[in-house]
Amino acid sequence: MKAYKSYLFDLDGTIYHGNKAISSAIQFLNQLELKNIPYGFVTNNSTQTPDQVAKKLTNLGVKVEARQVVTSSIATAAYVRKHYRDVSVFVIGEVGLQEAFSQYRQDSIRPNLVVVGLDRKITHDKMSVAARCIVNGATFIATNPDRMITQENGLVCGNGAIAQAIAYAANTEPVVIGKPSAEILHTAVNQLGFNALETVFVGDNYETDILAGIRAKMDTIHVQTGVTVSCQSFDEQPTYSIPSLINWSLL
Incomplete structure (x- = not known):
């Protein structure tokens, strides 16, 4: 050791x-x-904010602050800050990802980037907008490639399933951060x-x-x-x- x-x-x-x-x-x-x-x-997990994750850990008996938690949403936002300037985004995802990209200009017509995280209320329309934007030239970024994740009711589809459906439609593989x-x-x-x-x-x-x-x-x-x-x-x-x-x- x-x-x-x-x-x-x-x-x-x-x-x-x-x-x-x-x-x-x-x-x-x-x-x-x-x-x-x-x-x-x-x-x-891209769906939760660092504050939410830290709260869960605290309830389990861990001494932790939100700054000690790096989610795939936080890492994706850090990647974008490092590699891109002055970009617009189309985001699919829940509160963790939406908060991480709240400072960026949102665009569902011709964004520079399409960022996809787990969205448990995903719709055909959201996926179609994402694929259309990618076909029109937007860079495709996925927070993580998880095929399935565990929830209280058993295994459910993860973000990898959503990202791969969009990738198939747009014929473009994403940059994966998680x-x-x-x-x-x-x-x-x-x-x-x-x-x-x-x-x-x-x-x-x-x-x-x-x-x-x-x-x-x-x-x-x-x-x-x-x-x-x-x-x-x-x-x-x-x-x-x-x-x-x-x-x-x-x-």
Whole structure:
């Protein structure tokens, strides 16, 4: 085990399952707090604001501020600020994404960018407008590629399903910001002032969390508390794989 100066965590499957905390993770976060080791959270969820995510974590017993939370909406807005100036946008998404792009000029006719996040009230008209704008030259950006996500009533379609439907219609693949893209981790490291070489990313899902860490050239801890139970069959391995965070010691 290595002594890291800062930690980044995935949420669902790593810190909690739905609305139920993973006790070993909460205990570990409390240890980090006691030792003054900084930490932050990275989520592909584009529907919620950092304030909403922080409130949920607080209710589960985590000491956290909104600035410690990087959603795929926040990372997408950071990507746009970095690469584009003076652009108009057409946004599909819920409050987390709408708030992140509230300062941009909205345009449903000829926007410079089409930004797509999960919208649980998606309509044929919204998808048609997005595809039409992309065909007319708008750059297509998706907050994240999640095929399905877990809700209280079971698995439901994620943003990847919406983005791929629009991509098929427009015959254009999107720029993807969320995990497994490294972009969201770069945003988190920059926002929190961490050194990527001294930071470890903790997650449960190999295909999103661990791959994002590998692509960002960061050390990774795979916890066997969520989607991926074993990483042995994959060519690229996490730096560590442990049953849960109770098995990780702070040196």
